Amino acid sequence: MAGRPGLAGTMMAKSSKKHKENSEFKLLEELFNIADKNGDGRVTVEDLFEAAISSGLEADRKHIEGWFLNKDRDRDGELTWDEVLGIKTTNEIAFDTFDLNKDGRISKKEFLHICRNMTDEQVDAVLQKFGKKKEGQMNYDEFCQMMNKRRKSSLDKLSSAEHEICPAKPKIGESSQSKYEVP
Ligand SMILES: [Ca+2]
Ligand SMILES: [Ca+2]
Ligand SMILES: [Ca+2]
Structure with a gap:
């Protein structure tokens, strides 16, 4: 499979290779910034989905939603970068x-x-x-x-x-x- 990896794969991947992790992480960061259109440091699941589509990634909505819910630790329906990193809310x-x-x-x-x-x-x-x-x-x-x-x-x-x-x-x-x- 050539080209960029699918978004769901990027998000869910538990790669054993450090450099691969880094590039996936960078991609996620990039995606987060695109999704955060108003620059307030918060994205909704819809923002993420749209950003993935516009970036030409294979965006599986269910996977994105599952990943989002798992990361949205303060349950406010928005994701901050700190939440993505797993920093306690x-x-x-x-x-x-x-x-x-x-x-x-x-x-x-x-x-x-x-x-x-x-x-x-x-x-x-x-x-x-x-x-x-x-x-x-x-x-x-x-x-x-x-x-x-x-x-x-x-x-x-x-x-x-x-x-x-x-x-x-x-x-x-x-x-x-x-x-x-x-x-
Ligand atoms: Ca935002
Ligand atoms: Ca949140
Ligand atoms: Ca108690």
Whole structure:
């Protein structure tokens, strides 16, 4: 097969050869920059797909979507270059800080422990609103929904309970000192 490799192959490939990895990585970086038309450092799955097509790559939509979902770790429907690199997102770092017993869910107790300025009732309201899967708890996806909603809406629009949530700047834990952690 001559010419440039297929996009899906490029993205999914686990080549053992370093130079091949490098060239695939460069191609991915190039593609990301093309996809980021408005230059805000974020691309949607649609941006990526269009960029692949316009670059003449074999673009398998399903593969791109699968790869995208896997990489979109903060679940906001957009990919940053940091996410492509696998650098922990703010949501992941915040979730780790909340999830004290590391069971993959945030309980009311854990919520209250981190957000000491919130009342019992406020935490209940937040858990009820976002934690639908398991009553009184919040899983990672639900936590992301809450965080992403906070980020998107203006503070004025938020209910008083949400307004009080303090996840982006946790008070405890060494890991919260640095914004990014390379795994
Ligand atoms: Ca963009
Ligand atoms: Ca994202
Ligand atoms: Ca937990």
